[in-house]
Amino acid sequence: MTLSYYLALSGLLFTIGLFGVLTRRNVIGILMSIELMLNAANINFVAFNRFLYPGQYAGQLNAIFIITLAAAEVVVGLALVMAIYKNIKSVYVEDYNILKG
């Protein structure tokens, strides 16, 4: 296994995530796509650390930080989805159209 396999995997995950964010109609789906993108970055960090800078811990530490950040973000995100679901009774983004202009 070389670095390039890992980078290809992370690039693929990132692209799938970005595609999902741009095309999904369901808010939960968009949230999941964002998580995919975050994990693509994690794979990058750990793979770079393992193959390019084997003496360090910085990459692995960063990955742990990012997992924590992602958890914090998704908690707030789901709470906001709950809040809007109570108001609008829909999880589809095209129904969120009170604000425009």
Place this chain on the structure above:
Amino acid sequence: MSNLILLNPEIILACAGLLILLAGAFIGESRAKLLFHLGTISAAAVLGMVVTQAVMAAYGNGTMWVLDPAAQLFKFIILLATVFTLLLSVNYHAIQPRHVGTYTALVLWASCGMMFLSGAMDLIYLLISLELISISCFILTGFEQKNPRSAEGAIKYFLMGGLSTAVTIYGISLFYGATGTTNLFNYVSSVDLHFNDPAYIMGMLFILVGFGFKISMVPFHFWAPDAYEGAPTPITAYLSVASKLAALGAMMRIFASVIPHYAISSTLVIAVLAALTMTVGNLTALFQTNVKRLLAYSSIAQAGYMLIGLVVADPIGRESVFFYALAYLVTNMGAFAVAMVVAGKTGSYELDAYDGLARRSLGLSIVMVMFLLSLAGIPPLVGFVGKFYLFASAVNSHTYLWLAVLGVVNSVVSVYYYMNIARRMFFSESKDVSAVETDIYTAGVIFVTSAATLLMGLLPETFMRIVKGCVSFHS
């Protein structure tokens, strides 16, 4: 670790937030406003600490952060904006008494994140500060739970914010791959080493997206009008002033000082984005009928003007951005305060609410005209001086003369929609002619901001001297 003492203001602010959150559980609903006062006092006390640090020239480096005059100036701006925001919130109707503790604590924590951001010298530290700001602001934007607009603004803000965070993190991982560190202290000497590394340049551009989102740079600005319209008005003012300026400060540090954008040949990208930001912001603002949306688009355009200084990136450019940041702080805060007072009386943020305002409250109308003129950049107000410095820095650089010209054209366009509000206030009639009252807290904010708008415009030299003293980045 010995330098942790330099972070005392942030630590104290975070602890104050925790205490206020805790106090919120024990204070009865009838006395909930006490918490706003506690929050204001702690922010003001930390502001005093920051000024004391600056006067004593207590500067230094930490492992991942730096305390330099530029960071101090932005901390000062952020804390001033926090104090104003909390004062505006005291009599804002839509915050339920039992949630005041949470609200105040979140504002303090967001400010804490912004203070961290202004001294960040490590990309992971920077990322965590950005997230602390984002997550607190997501919640604050959606704070009016029963209001579908607030929820919708918050979810749009969150989705765009989450996306930009993910892109930024991916950029940081590429940066790490290219350089082997996320720390910007160790990095400085090796600019030439990575000059042509594609992973590195891509990483830097991805990081730019994260900042672009925070300062609502076109094409990452789509969240701004919706979030601004949905959020409680004090939070709209807070987002448009504190969050934007803090990100701009960090952007100046990274892209104008540590890793200059001309060293990675991305100056043209930033210049084009600056031009797009001011043009799109101004042209869209022309068609708005809601004051909050109008001010949102206007603040996108203002970010475009400030980016000119980042493009120029020499000491004059930096000075002018810092001065404009101060000018924008007082002017925009004041404009939102007046909009809040008017909406509190008429219940609407539509432009119609301003019809005949001069007859209902002359003082308020005059002050609002002052803020609008300052935003448009008309002398003798501070906005003119700020824009003058910004455009002068672009003219000085010769290469970016076209940005200065575009900036001037944009300012002329902006006069139209700003003066449209003034025209309604002075030359239109309204059915309701009852006076518009201002409560004491909002009146205080409006008084201070309008006095500063006028004073800084009349005595620009004095304030410029202070700003010049703050312009140096440590690296």
